[in-house]
Amino acid sequence: MNAPATVQQSPIAAMASRLSIDEEQMQGIVMNTLMKAKGNNAQVTNEEFVTFLAIANEYGLNPLSKEIYAFSNRGAIQPIVSIDGWLTIINSNPHFDGMEFEDTLDGSGNLSAITCRIHRKDRNRPTEVTEYLSECMGSSEPWKKWPARMLRHKATIQAARYAFGLSGIVDPDEAERIKQGNAEEKEINPQPAARPALEYYPAESFGENFPKWRDAIESGKKTPEQIIQMVSSKALLSDEQKQQIMEVAA
Structure with missing residues (x-):
């Protein structure tokens, strides 16, 4: 006797079931999130909607608690994973076996770098990544107020990428830098002014x-x-x- 075929859930149904929320309400929440990211009255394509859902489901992230949200990158939706989302991904991985940090100080006793080591149960040696303040320091308010915390987040995220092969997502700091880069590019390469049409002459x-x-x-x-x-x-x-x-x- 053949086993009954498994009915595959749609991405929105899978997310709604995982978060114990009504499917229609879940779709409204996600669409509202994406529409805000693209701007008022902007159209969210089906591909962007499905991609956002697929990434959230793949990593088990909750858009209701802002573990994953989005921004518009050159008119396309780019998923952003907050530090809470990255920690969810790390801690939910069955191979995760703890992580540790090591601060590096310069000659004046100021923080210059942070090393993050992530241990996996299936590997003998930890994955180690060092992030340097001189390379990562941003101009946003969080970097001005909490440079050590922000650098620790950067080290955590980069180590997680190497340890677990994560892709397709960026952290809020990277998103801010992408936005800034797009704005600077527009200033350097402004759109040419529309050329007025000439009349037709005999x-x-x-x-x-x-x-x-x-x-x-x-x-x-x-x-x-x-x-x-x-x-x-x-x-x-x-x-x-x-x-x-x-x-x-x-």
Whole structure:
């Protein structure tokens, strides 16, 4: 006799069951979280919704307690795992066998680095990661108030990545740096201003309107090729007229 087929739960049903909450209410909470991350009236794609659920379920994280949430990275949803979420992942791993920290001080007695060692039951040696304050120190308020705590979090998270092969998630500090990097890139490479469209002119008015086309080319609003294409869509230009337009940018 064949065994009955196992009915596979949907990601939202699996999360709702795991957190003992109504499925419809769970979906509303997750959608609200993602919509806030993308901005008011922004559309959350089905792929983003499913991906967020899949990551939360894979690592057993609770979005209700902010163990996992999201932000918009170049218009796409990026899951963020808080330090509480990272500790949940670490402590729920069956191979986890404790972790320890070691502070490194500079010649003046100030903290310069923190080493995190994570022990696994299935390995003889611990996974060890050292994070340096000079490399990790951020400009956010938490870094200004609690640099030692923030550095300890960074060491914990990086050691967890190495020890358990975690991917697809970032911590709040990394998310803040990504946002800052995106903002700086926009300042360095601003979107070009929209070029105003030129009117279409009959070919017989070439001499009359040539100064306007020349000014548009010299100011960078249009290229010679664009001028020729726009004018030629209404009437044919002679090769001599096209050459005159091309010579403006020469």
